[in-house]
Structures are given as C-alpha cells and as structure tokens.
Amino acid sequence: MPMPEWLNRRRGKNDDRDAAQWSKCPNCGEMLYRRDLAANLYVCSRCGYHFRMGAYDRISTIVDGDFTEIGAEVRSSDPLLWSDRKSYPAKLAGDRERSGLSEGIVCGFGEIGGYEAALGVMDFHFRGGTMGTVVGERVTLLLEEARRRRLPCVLFTASGGARMEEGMFALMQLAKTTAAVTRFMGDGNLLFTVLTDPTTGGVSASFAFQADVVIAEPGAMIGFAGRRVIEQTIRQRLPDRFQTAEFLLEKGHIDMVVERRHIKDILARLLEYAAKGAQRLQEASR
C-alpha cells in the first residue's frame, strides 16, 4: 500500500519508535522484525497478537485515500496548573516529542470502501489515550461537523481512562461528548466504534458504548474499572480472559470481535447497509 502524502507529513516524529529494529511479541515471545510487523498491521505473524497501533498508521489502513484532519489546532491548556514530579505542560511536551502526535486523538474525514465518513482514532501512545479536554473537544468538533454533513462516524477507542492532570475538566468531557453523540445520533446519524486495547474508564463509559454498532479487536482489554483496581477490591487474581473482547462478546456487551485485517471491510459493509437504508427511506418518502 503506497503511503499517502498526508501520512508521511504527520509521521515524522514517529520514526524514533522504528529505531528498535525488533519487537518482542508480549503474547508468544516471538521476535518480530519491525518492518514486517508494520506490514502485517502490527499483528504478530506467529500468534495473531494485536499490538497497539498508532493513530496515523491506523488511519492509513482504514481510509481509501485522502484524509482531511480537523481539530488539529486544538491544544491542551493547563487549567489546574498541575505539577507533581513534572509539570503537566512538560509531560505533554514529552509525549508530543515521543509520539509525534499533538494529542491523544486524530479526527477527520475520508472515504472507507467508497463511503464518506467521519473518523476519529485515539492513540494510546499519547498520555495513555487519556480523555482530556482536547480529546473531548476534537470528538465533539468531529461529531458536530459530521452532523452538519449528515455523515456516519467511526471512532476507534484506546484509553487508560480520564486524564488526572485536567481534573474535573477531564470528567466533564464525558458529558460534553455524550451531548455531541446524543445530538448526532438523535438526528438519525449512525455511530460505529471500534474498541482497541485498552478501552477503559471514561471513554468506555461514554462514546465507546453509546454507538449503534460496537466492534472490538481480538484480545483488547475493555472495561470500566481497571484490572488492578478490581483485584485490590476483591483481593484475588482475575482470570486472564476477564475483560477481554472475547469475554465481552460472550457477555453480550459488544456486537463483534473482528481481526484487524478485516476491520476496514466490516466498516465499509456497515456503511453500505446504512447508505442503502438511507436511500430506501428517501425513495419511500418521495
């Protein structure tokens, strides 16, 4: 797949992660050559383990061609003037440097299998994908613009929870994005989410599970409370499968578990059903 120009442009700072030529699969221990791993969509060729994936890498595997980013200009402020071992602005600067991202989500518009859609992709590499004011604002801007353009929306989630350093401003993003989701869906627009490893806390308890169709990647850890918190509460070790995508499928929480290489296909098919449904409604109303 040729790399689109916008992707190369945004990727620059990401390259230091490629410095390590080999990655060890945390599941089966296989040493994987990093270029092969990337070519295999960051899935272990031996055991199928799904590595966490960068937002721009993800976008390049989902959209057909161009991707028009929106909300990139929205940047964090430091409302609580937080400083513990490090100041919050210093933490942000460090993550920007390391990840090549301006914040924990990349939002924009593109075509998926020929169907235009809004697309937001969270990235765990930036502050653990925590939900803060920028993530909340970008999701809201995306949904508002998608609503204006009457386009369906796909959100890929990856989040360790709420961003402590933004305190209640972070928590309020659940309310803000819920308001945006509710308006968007209330007008009859469809929302699809793809939950990737990990999807927990505030993101899990808002748009991740407010969608019309909820898809998850194999092995992804998904839940409200973190594993550690539960183990401390109940004072015993949890089974390995607990809170995995497969566990949630069995428990009826999610619609499907889909391997990374099929996710674009399934999204395109959902968009096709939606397009056919919309067309049918339009014809019936004539």
Next chain:
Amino acid sequence: MPMPEWLNRRRGKNDDRDAAQWSKCPNCGEMLYRRDLAANLYVCSRCGYHFRMGAYDRISTIVDGDFTEIGAEVRSSDPLLWSDRKSYPAKLAGDRERSGLSEGIVCGFGEIGGYEAALGVMDFHFRGGTMGTVVGERVTLLLEEARRRRLPCVLFTASGGARMEEGMFALMQLAKTTAAVTRFMGDGNLLFTVLTDPTTGGVSASFAFQADVVIAEPGAMIGFAGRRVIEQTIRQRLPDRFQTAEFLLEKGHIDMVVERRHIKDILARLLEYAAKGAQRLQEASR
C-alpha cells in the same frame, strides 16, 4: 362504604358466591366470615393473605364514585368452533352464570382520588382471566378512548395465560393490545398496571410489563411460564418465593409491592404527579 348503584346492578349473579358463609384462608387456615372478609377487601385479617378479588368489587374500592363501563357489549364468538369435553360456548355460558361477568375484564372510566382515569380490571373468576379476543378488544377500546380523551390508564391484571379455545386469535391479542398500548403511550399518556394473583403468560408478556409504573399485590404469583411447566422442565420443586411479587421486587422487575388497602392511595398519588407534570409542561410551553 356505600355501594354505588351501578355496582349493585352488575353484581346480581355474583351473590351465589356469598352463599358460603365462611372462607378458609389458604395461607394460615383461619376461618373467615365472608362478610368480614369482603369488608376487609378480601384480605385475611389474621395473616394478610390477599384473596383473589372480583372485578366489580375491585372497581368499587378504586373509583371515587361513578364508573362508566365501556366495551360491555363486546362478546366472544367461537372462531375455532372449539369443542372438547364441552363446547366453548357452553364453557362461556357456565362462567357467565357463575361469575356474573360477561367476560374476563371490565373496562371503563371513573375518578380515582379526584383524578379522572381509564380503568380496566381483569377477573380470574372468568375463564381463569385468560386473554382472548374480548379481553384484547376491550383493553384496546379502553386505550383508544383514553387516548382520545388524553387520560391516564390503570390496568389491574389477573390471568392464567392465553385462552386455548380461541387459538391464534387469542395470541394475536398480545399484538393488538401492544399496538394500542404503544399508540397510547407514544402520545405521552401514562399507563399504570397493578399485577394481582396470578399474572402469567400472554398478559404478563404484554401490557402488564409495558406500563410506566408496575405495581403488584403482596404474594401475587407473576411470571411468564407457569410454575408447573418450569418444575416439569427442570425436574425439581421450585422455592415457594419464586415468582412472587416480593421476589420480583428484589429482582428489579416491578416498581413496588403495595397492600390492597393502599392501592387506591398510591394510584391517586401517581395520577397527581402526572397531573402536576402535565400542568408544568403546559405552563412552560406558554
């Protein structure tokens, strides 16, 4: 409480049930003088056991004064030309004679604590309160008229399930009453149900649990499948509490368990909340 004239009129044939001067409480074994039992709303004065109650008796304890019956002219036909040990028309005639009722539900309009409402009361004494075309039609007529008059509706349920002798016509009453409930509620009208002993099968799986607020009498058996069917399926005896109102309250299925002597009060209070809410909405819209 003076007996309203309409009640005496409709009650005539009921009186043979009063011939037995004494009733034995099935729960505690106490012998109860029938007139005292009636004065105590058919609740055992010793243990609080709630006897099954006739529809007209019930109505007289719920409405303030007058009750205008509707749908009384709707009578069963025999669509399947059913005849087993007895013909279906003969079974109906027998039940009419014994119960003094024209069918398994009495519907109409009256005031409850000063609030006008639609009221339907099922009676187990007629064909075990089974759901047939007449029950379905009367409930539908009641809801349609209540919708026209923008009145809330209260339905007391008591049902052994669907009426076999009307075959699929009986089953279709679930669809018909659901359609009526859905239109009624869809226009913003409130539906309250009071589940009395027993409420099972099709009635349980339709309007009983489609209501805004679901109340039950103490000790009432409520469920979809009958106790016997479940016991045969699992080949073991069920605990006594299984499917009682109290059990369902714990399991979160119903809003409240209310003693018979408080039911009118609680209905009046619900109607008062609804009236205040409607008034508030009207004032806000001005």
Next chain:
Amino acid sequence: MNPFAEREKALLELERRIGELRAATADQPTDMSSEIAALESRYQEILRDVYGRPTAWQRVHIARHPDRPTALEYITALDRFDELHGDRYYRDDQAVVGGLGLLRGRAIMAIGQQRGRDTKENLRRNFGMVAPEGYRKVRRLALLASRFGVPIVTFIDTKGADPGISSEEHAQSEAIAQSLVAFTNARVPIVAAVVGEGGSGGALALGIADRVIMLENSTYSVASPEGCAAILWADASKAEEAAEHLKLTAQDLMRYGIIDEVVPEPLGGANRDPNAVVARVLERVDAALTALERLTPSELLTARYEKYRRMGAWGERAPAVGG
C-alpha cells in the same frame, strides 16, 4: 424419535433401489425401464400415502423434522450476512441469530430463532428456546434496523420461550413485552417467515410484521399441542387431540387472515429439498419487501396498526356466542 423421520426410511430405501436400477440400466443393454417405472409409481404412492394430506399432528412432526431447514439455512443463503451479538447487558443468547445482510442486493436486518441441527448445537442454542437476553437482543436489533433504515426479516422456529428458572429471574415477560413494542414501533417494513414451529408468545416476539408468510407444513399456535393438552386436560399425552383443535396449520391461519401467504413445500416436507425451499422462501420474502418498500414509515405504521387492530372476532363482525 420423530415419527416422520421413521416413516421416511421406507422411502429412502426405495429411493436407493431406484437409483441402483438406474445406474445398472445405464451400464447394461437390458431394458429395466418398466421395473423402474413400477418402483417409481410405488414410491409416489407411498409419498402421497405418507405425506399427501398430513393431519395437523403430522404437520407438527414435519415442522419439527431434524432435517428441516433451520433459520441459519435461510440466513446463510443470503448474499451476505454480518452477525451482531448480544443484549448489551448480560449475555449473547445463541438461540437467536441476528445481523445485517444483503438479500438480492437489498440491505436487511435478519433475525431468526435457531434450534440447532445436532445434539451439540441443540444444547448451545437451547433448542431455539429464547431467554430474556435473546429477546433483548431481538429488540435491540429491531431498533437498530430502524436506525439503519433497513427492513426486518425474521425466521420463526421455536417451541416457545425458554421456561427455565433464570429466564424467569431475568424477566422473561418484560423481555417479550418489549420486543413486541419494538416490532410494533419499527419504522421499517417487517416480514416474518414461520419456517418451523411458531410456539406461543415466544414466537410472536419475532412475529409482529407487515407480512407474515408460512411454510406449508409449519405450525403457529397459541401454545404447543403438548402445552395446550396439559393446560386444558392436565395430560400432555393428549397433544394430538390438541393439535387438531388448535387450528395451527398454515392453511387454517391463512383462512382466518392471521397470516398472509402460504409457501408450498415439496411432497414429504421441506426436509426433502432444503435448498429449493430456502430459495423459495427468500424469493417470497423479497417479493413481500418489494411491495412494502413503497410505503413511507408513517404509512407502514398506520397499516400495521390497522392490521392488528382487526385481529379477533367479536361484536358486529362475528356472531356472538351464547347469551
């Protein structure tokens, strides 16, 4: 053991012999055509004898035949199918299969009760007896169909709702009641196909539809014959008698106006040519959808209300019984 499957053995034996003779004829110069014709005539005779005019009770057994196509046969015969799982709360009930798919290029939401095709699947699918979690999945998918704007197609095949302890604990009544509401309110066309047994409220929870079609030997009734006999005469063994009383055949229900169309099966039942039956049902579903597609959502809802409003027999429309 299904008595119909038993009787089929004689036919299968004849089929085998005819096949052998034909093979022999092809290889050899001997003219065996008259022997073959004789056997075939006998075969047709048995076929008519065994299957020609099945009684209601016989149809119950055809409807329960282990080789009769199940919901999944119809669903997997779609041009495409993407299964959606779960009630979002507690469990993915596998007695219900549902999801988005394409039928002759048309996007639909397909939902079926799946009874299982072997012992292992029977257990996993709970013999097609749906629990509250399953009806909540049904309800969710019906609501989702309205959001996508795609019609709903259901494949009904259940003895009835699951009668277990946990189903009662998890509010089976509420689950069915709310599924009925979802179908009543769906702003998209609904076509229901009764492809096996349609048992009681557990079937109707997928059965409120703008058009209901039924296979010739399917049954649809207010209670299973066994259940009806147990209720009326406290004797489940009188099921055959109940079956005749209940008027549960497609022909009866068509006459009563409770269903809209009967889809013919081959002599001997759908199990004798599953692929043809599946194709025929899907063809009829497609035709029904084509007819319904022209209606706006509000026309659909009005027509659906009127349809069920009329169901019943009372007052001026039917002679009253007794006094």
Next chain:
Amino acid sequence: MNPFAEREKALLELERRIGELRAATADQPTDMSSEIAALESRYQEILRDVYGRPTAWQRVHIARHPDRPTALEYITALDRFDELHGDRYYRDDQAVVGGLGLLRGRAIMAIGQQRGRDTKENLRRNFGMVAPEGYRKVRRLALLASRFGVPIVTFIDTKGADPGISSEEHAQSEAIAQSLVAFTNARVPIVAAVVGEGGSGGALALGIADRVIMLENSTYSVASPEGCAAILWADASKAEEAAEHLKLTAQDLMRYGIIDEVVPEPLGGANRDPNAVVARVLERVDAALTALERLTPSELLTARYEKYRRMGAWGERAPAVGG
C-alpha cells in the same frame, strides 16, 4: 476511622461540660457565667482551629463523615416520597434510591446514591457504589420523569461506581454511558446536588444537570484522591497530595464554572446540624427548579447542550500549553 470524627471528640467533651455548667447554674445561686463564657470562647477557638479553613484533604474527610446527611435524609425530608424500584431486568440495586415525590408542592423525580448510615446499611447499600443494575434504574427513572413531565433532582454521594467482578460482567460501562445519554436527553429540568463525595464517572452518571449545586465541604473529582494517587504514582497513600492537586472542592469548581452554586455548611460540617443543612439544600433545589421551570423542553435541551459544550479549556478560550 475518620480523622475528623476523632477530632470532634474534644469538642463534644467541651460541649458536655458547658451543658453541665449551665444546668448547675440554673439550679444554684452561684454565678458561673464567667466560667461558661470562658469555656464557650475556648470552644469557638477549637472549632475555628479544627474546621475554620479545611484543606482539600480535610474536606474529603468531612464529606465522608459518618454523620453527614446521606441522600435518604434529603429524600425523606420531601413532603412526600414514593419509592420506585428496579431496572426491570435483574435486580433492585439499593445503592440507588429513586422515586416520585413532592418538594414544596412540586412533583419531582428524586434519585440519590445512598451510602448507608451504619455497617448493616453500608453493606446493603454497597457503600453507595452503584452497580450496572443501579445505573439502569437511574436511567429508567430519568426516562420516566420525562414521561411524567416532572423535574429530576439528584443527590450525589459516591466514592465511585462499583468496581466488582459482576459489575464488569454486567456492562458497567454501558450502564453509565446510557445513564449519561438519558440525562442529556431528559426533556425536564434537572438539578443535581453533590451532598457528599462525587467520585468520577460513577457520580457524573447522576450529575448532568441544568443546575449543579454543591455543599461547601462536598468534593467532586475525576477520581478519588486514593485512586488518583494510585494511577499517577502507583501509591494510594499519597492521597492527600492528590487531593490538593485535583481541585475537588466546591470553591475550586465554582471558580472553574463547573458547578453553579455552593451551599454553606455550619462550621464543622453538615454533620453538626444535619436538619438545617437538609432544609437549606432543599430550599436551594427548589429555587433552582423555580428558575428552570419557565423554560420549554427545547429551550432546556439547547441550554443544557451549550452548557456542556463550553466545558473545557482550549484553543482561543484558553492559552495553549507548550508548543
């Protein structure tokens, strides 16, 4: 042991002695007024010393004080209350109490998190930590309030959502997410009162409101101080430090525009005069409802959207941080 309850002991001892002296004075001719005055002055001094300007961490303890009025104190102080139970599916979660009631003649839907007032109630109420069944009850009652046309009043008091195994198995995330949707969509006025601890998404699930009021010593935060310390520094014992960082006091949140009103408490906290505090909160709820009552449903929804739309600090409205 709650450190504030410990410190109160000195005060209670002084109170007792002042009371004794007063009683003695009444009986005897001896003039003890100067001794009484001295003790009272010392009492006030300790009061100011102990409670005068509590730190954030001290407020966390006041908010958790065992004698602080719980949600049920507010709810039972209504003119009338009819409790409604259950999620309609699985369980009546007693960590949530909700129902219809009258507040100064106005019909409302009251919903509160109830942490319990003694060990037995704590267990029954799961310390006010709500499970998915509870959030589904909340959602149901919020929808019901819109059907009745009555405003919603919530009393928030929780460390956070229940973090147990079965809560995860029953889709805690979905339950909270859908409660947020229900409050966002409610076509009636919503007033939320943070009366104790407001912990994380588990509190916000009852907290989306047209007007949010907070008691002076209540706390409301993105995570409990212990949780925050565990997340950031893997050391829950650094909770005090986290409490100061989190800006979880009513005063801070008022300054940030995240809440709308601070309701004063007596010196020493609401536990020192529960009845007065309950009455004052209900009075402020009533005032908020009076103001909101004039709005039509669509005005309410628009205002609510705009309110939460503004929550955050970025772009032109706030100086960006770093590059």
